[in-house]
Amino acid sequence: MNCSDLRGLSPGPRQIASGVFWAGVNDCVKDLFESLWPIPDGVSYNAYVVVGSEGAAVIDGVDEHLAYEYVEKVREIVGDLGRVKYLVVNHLEPDHHASTPRLLDLARNASVLVSSVGAKIIGSLYRVPEDRIVEVKDGERVDLGGRTLRFVYTPWLHWPETMMTYVEEEGVLFSCDAFGSFGALVRGIFDDEVDLEYYLEEAKRYFSNIVLKYSRNVLEAIDKIEKLGLEIRVLAPSHGPVYRKHVDKVVSLYRDLSQPKLCARATVVYGSMYGRTEEVARAVAETLERSGASVNLVDAARTHPSYSLRLIVESAAVVFVFPTYDASVFPPVREVMNYLYVKQAGRGRLAAILNTFSWGPSAREAVDVLSRAGFQVVEPVVTTKSMLSPEDRKKIEELAERVSSELRRFGSCA
Ligand SMILES: Cc1cc2nc3c(=O)[nH]c(=O)nc-3n(C[C@H](O)[C@H](O)[C@H](O)COP(=O)(O)O)c2cc1C
Ligand SMILES: [Fe+2]
Ligand SMILES: [Fe+2]
CATH class of the missing domain: 3.40.50.360 (Flavodoxin domain)
Known part of the structure; x- marks a missing residue:
């Protein structure tokens, strides 16, 4: 079964670690990502939800035409959208946040957590009430009750405002576009459930189309994560599979392409x-x-x-x-x-x-x-x-x- 056979359906919400859920969607409608890059097998927009004893945080979102499916997945995970305390914005591009005004309309208690550069440019992309925008600093933590989010600034992957979010107790890193791949998630969401060779091939195309210019920033981000000693047990990018068995494979692939490490x-x-x-x-x-x-x-x-x-x-x-x-x-x-x-x-x-x-x-x-x-x-x-x-x-x-x-x-x- 390929993406168009699914007619836009995608897997239901999935737990990826204790208290951490995938709430993403497949885009099987778009022919060209960014109106430039062919996606014959679609693309996934992976949003996530982290649930603690004191509330939930939604990590990023999806493109506009899939907002309904995303919001319903978040609702299924948290029960009542009023429990969502935060929407974390790792990256403002509309493939991740065109759905944000809709989520904020329904999740009335949610504040938007965004990097300092993100706070400056969010208003140029979306109508978000200013009193709901909260700037988070590099290294800042937010406690959800037993689940702690830590924000790591990783600018220019591939926009200036980008950051990653790490769940300290579970070792889950939400890396947004870094380590992403084209291809909808049709046979599962984890690296050990899908045809990994296919996604690693599409990760090379995704890297060369979207991230290549920012190779130095990729290397800086990988270095920073290593220096901070953040152990990645689950690597959860915003496009393509969630890595739990082969984290090293996709990190090395991005590192090698960025250096660039080349042969004859x-x-x-x-x-x-x-x-x-x-x-x-x-x-x-x-x-x-x-x-x-x-x-x-x-x-x-x-x-x-x-x-x-x-x-x-x-x-x-x-x-x-x-x-x-x-x-x-x-x-x-x-x-x-x-x-x-x-x-x-x-x-x-x-x-x-x-x-x-x-x-x-x-x-x-x-x-x-x-x-x-x-x-x-x-x-x-x-x-x-x-x-x-x-x-x-x-x-x-x-x-x-x-x-x-x-x-x-x-x-x-x-
Ligand atoms: C539509 C067209 C425009 C061309 N414009 C130029 C030109 O501006 N200057 C030039 O030296 N040759 C021009 N040529 C000739 C080709 O560049 C040249 O014959 C080339 O070797 C053709 O290679 P090909 O057989 O691989 O198509 C043009 C040829 C065509 C068909
Ligand atoms: Fe992006
Ligand atoms: Fe993206």
Whole structure:
């Protein structure tokens, strides 16, 4: 059964630790997350509820069209919504808080706990009465009666206001977008109930689409959690599975992608209208493969940038092969470059550039955008006419060999 077969249904509330519950929903309606990233298998918005002897706290929420389902789950857990004392806002993006005005209308005693930056910007996103907003400091604790919430500021994951919330007695960390994954939760909610390989693959795509630009902040957050000695028995992100058996797997995955820890892999991103440039791309890919590198060949016109980014985050080198089109870089290849610039994805990675043309090259535009994206551009940049001369073939071969030799600095890929 996949997400659309569920017609938006998701698992009922589940206990994830003593006094801690999952109250999330699946979104099987949206085609594009953030109107950008394909989610053919949907996405989950994981909200949670922590229940103590003196009241309950709701941790984050869901997108607007699923607010009803979420509120009913919270009600099922707490019995009476009047028992909700707090709504914790780890991150203000509407996939987590478009439901907040509705919850606050019904949970009349609930205050909104938000970071200092969050307190400044919440009003720019939602209508929340000011007297219900309470700023919590980094490290501050809130006692629910036998269940203590501790707030840990982890800014810029991937907005400025982000924080995580930790349940001290149970070792549950609500990490919001960090450690998240695309994919609705159709066979269960825990890492040991679902097809974990699938979600870890989708975590790579989620990381590269949403979090990549903030890699340094991911590393800082992981360091901070370790330095604080917060033992994570249950890692509860806001998208994808709840980790109780394989916490280390998803934390290492995010750490490795953020560093970035890379092996000798190259992604060749090409576009070609009439086949000449594709021939160049294939020749480069073959040379790289012969040298022992692991190679992905991506036809940018037929691959959504979401998937190209996913391959690029695991690549030490990206080779761009494109024709000139109306005096510019062929648009589908240019689109990938634009995303790489927006995400500042070049850090720690090499770029090589091969441009075919008939009357004017467009390689300079590529050098410019890729340098601004943080790539180290491998020299020389190769431009050739559409009809390749023997010298052109030599230049192409030489650049591919140069990339191969640069890749030898990286270990071979497992
Ligand atoms: C619609 C279109 C626009 C083009 N614009 C340019 C251009 O502005 N400058 C140029 O030198 N070549 C231009 N070309 C030629 C191609 O860049 C060149 O022939 C290239 O090698 C074609 O590669 P392909 O066979 O992989 O499609 C254009 C070709 C097409 C079809
Ligand atoms: Fe977000
Ligand atoms: Fe999110």
